[in-house]
Amino acid sequence: MSNNNYFSGLFSGIKSLLVGLGVTMKEFFTRKITEQYPENRKELKMFDRFRGRLVMPHNENNEHKCIGCGLCQMACPNGSITVTTEMLDTDDGKKKRSLVKYEYDLGCCMFCELCITACPQGAIEFCTDFENAVFDRAKLVQQLNKPGSKVVEKKVAPKPEAPAAKPAPAAKAEAPAAKAAEPVEKKESNPETPTTV
Amino acid sequence: MFDFAKVTNWIDALLLSFLPGWAATLVECVLVALAIITLYAVFAIILIYMERKICAFFQCRLGPNRVGKWGSIQVLADVLKMLTKEIIDMKNVDRLLHKMAPFLVIVASMLTFACLPWNKGAEVLDFNIGIFFFLAAGSIGVVGILLAGWSSNNKYALIGAMRSGAQIISYEVSIGLVMLTMIVLTGTMSFSEICQQQADLGWNIFRGHVPAVLAFIIYLIAGNAECNRGPFDMPEAESELTAGYHVEYSGMHFGFYYLAEYLNLFICAGIASTIFLGGWAPFHVPGLDGFNHVMDYIPGAVWMVGKTFFVVFLLMWIRWTFPRLRIDQLLALEWKYLMPMSLVLLVLMAICVSLGLTL
Known part of the structure; x- marks a missing residue:
């Protein structure tokens, strides 16, 4: 029983770690959300609900x-x-x-x-x-x-x-x-x- | 492959032509030391920049981009800032140990850095017990960390140092076992011979197939823990220990720890690429002679550095993905999972080698 827990825990742990690695790798290639403010003044659009x-x-x-x-x-x-x-x-x-x-x-x-x-x-x-x-x-x-x-x-x-x-x-x-x-x-x-x- | 030994032999002959033997050796030592220190600083700057950029990209940011094109000289500016900062003398510290600790860390780091085989014939420290020497020299670093924690007279520093000690000593066990696994495959502990073998017979990770791949993964995990990085940065858990063992250090003394941390990452990756990915050995596919011939034209140093940065990227990917472990989870991972696994791998590799199952 404890043996079973050991291995199932190990494999489910590895699986969840791989899922996490996949998420960050996807994030690595997505478009970055950083706004480079003074340069993008012209095209910068604040979100509609912003309270200026x-x-x-x-x-x-x-x-x-x-x-x-x-x-x-x-x-x-x-x-x-x-x-x-x-x-x-x-x-x-x-x-x-x-x-x-x-x-x-x-x-x-x-x-x-x-x-x-x-x-x-x-x-x-x-x-x-x-x-x-x-x-x-x-x-x-x-x-x-x-x-x-x-x-x-x-x-x-x-x-x-x-x-x-x-x-x-x-x-x-x-x-x-x-x-x-x-x-x-x-x-x-x-x-x-x-x-x- | 280009043999760098030709260059070193030429320099040696040149120096011997007008200097006595001892002076020639002295000059060579100085030259090599200069080369190593320069490389050390250059790689540290590259690694810090790379870390900041890669970390930013994993977090959907852009990272430094104001100083220089794409922030390329940001790190240089940081280094200059660090150099101009005051080294503050603390009142109730153990003076000698406090000042000595950063040097121990950096000396250990440089000694292990010198073990890396850069090219065929371009090994600095190379002898028949190379891997042993690497492990032994690497362990000096933990002494520096423990001393830093102890001499700082600060509870955070001491807790950080103790955690670091527990962690590094534990993970050294699996690193040693994994290296032993690969030594069973190669039959030698000399880095140059390991590389030469891989140039002749193929990379160890392919030769050793299943046990080698598993050993590579375990090495990456344990190596990350050795560098006090990634999910294993317990010693300097900034949220609970402020900065851990180097909390009382300022200026360049702190800079040494910072430098050593990044270079240890590079060394860890460099050893991984030497032992598993062939070091300076180019990528060969048996049978494709034309392809192999083209690969031979790429210099060995490029292969070595390229592979090392690939492994560095893997380690950074791990670091910026996973949350930090608790100290008991950290030790459980080592003693309940990694160490038994590496023992099994050692036996598996021994069986494979003795039955001739390796490629």
């Missing part, structure tokens, strides 16, 4: 989706988001909140993505830019809404949104985000629910 810095995608009409509810500001643990809004009168005589300035401080962002989770509109997202170094701390505070931009009008434009404001890699990343935004907008009839989160 916060951006607010705008469509070709310079429209964004932010309604200025301030949920992201409340969700942010570090207070790196400041949303400034104003009340505007709409055509049908109602008052409506409108975004004036969306300030984001990259310097104290910890890339937790809680703001994006909190946003009922899918108006903000992380882009894959990672070259965020600047020489002055003040430059880290960025305004995310572009000058002269306004909220996208609902019902008028039934999703022709192909945001061409960004170059190709960013556009790809935005496509799923735009889809994800759709169900959120339908739920918009009860905007109180996300606030409890």
Whole structure:
């Protein structure tokens, strides 16, 4: 019995060692995954879920989706988001909140993505830019809404949104985000629910 | 095959023409020592570069590629850095032994390095008990390691040295037995005669067929353990012993251990290629005279170095594939598996040789 164990153990051990050697030999000839960064700057593409810095995608009409509810500001643990809004009168005589300035401080962002989770509109997202170094701390505070931009009008434009404001890699990343935004907008009839989160 | 002895004889005659006998011998000794030390350093640099590249490739990385083309002078830069580093005098160490230990290791390594047959007629240390001498000289290294651990006055160093002692002494048993197996086949212990025989009759690994192939595998495992490398790097298990026996060394004293480690790898591979793969003997297929003739044109030194680097690659492949063994697993592998197997192989080889079953 013990004899049997000795030899079967020996042979199964040798077999598993050979499997391991096979794996490393295969790895020896595979393409290496190392990115040689400064040289491959042009063709380097970060993976889609990389959290570089916060951006607010705008469509070709310079429209964004932010309604200025301030949920992201409340969700942010570090207070790196400041949303400034104003009340505007709409055509049908109602008052409506409108975004004036969306300030984001990259310097104290910890890339937790809680703001994006909190946003009922899918108006903000992380882009894959990672070259965020600047020489002055003040430059880290960025305004995310572009000058002269306004909220996208609902019902008028039934999703022709192909945001061409960004170059190709960013556009790809935005496509799923735009889809994800759709169900959120339908739920918009009860905007109180996300606030409890 | 080109006989290197012609060159050495010519130098000898030249020196004797204007020097007395003792001075000629002295000059020759110095020349040979210089050649060996140069080769030693060159091979160390090549091996370190090779190790870093091969390790990187096995791990799906690129390895050093910034200093020089493909990182080719990275090692040179590392060597220069090592040479400029301070050798720190420790307070509570055993001064003499602490300073002596690295030299023992490097002397043992160089003595065994000198045993390698580079070409026909280009053996440095060659006499009728060559393999015995190789084993004996190689064992000086373990003294150096033990002394390093003891004199450092450091618990990690001592544990590392003790493990190393246990490991090297254990694996020396199977190395000795495997070499004995091959001596049964060759009938001689002189490296030059072993090579000459393989040039005439074919490589030992083919002549000895089954027992020789198994002996080759056991030699690779035990040899890897002898070099304190690969899955057997217990003495310097960096995760638990920081750096093992050389934790208290700095500068070039540490450099000696580093150098000796790589050269021991090369020597281990070189002896494997001498004993099993024919040393400088070219590859011959019986019957194909044209092919054999072409093979004869490749110099013996190229064959020797080529085969050695092939074996080095095998050893590096093993090192970068397997996880480290525990000390009890390490000793179990030797005493329960390798040693009984090499004893069986010895008997098997003796039977094969006595019945004339070898090729």
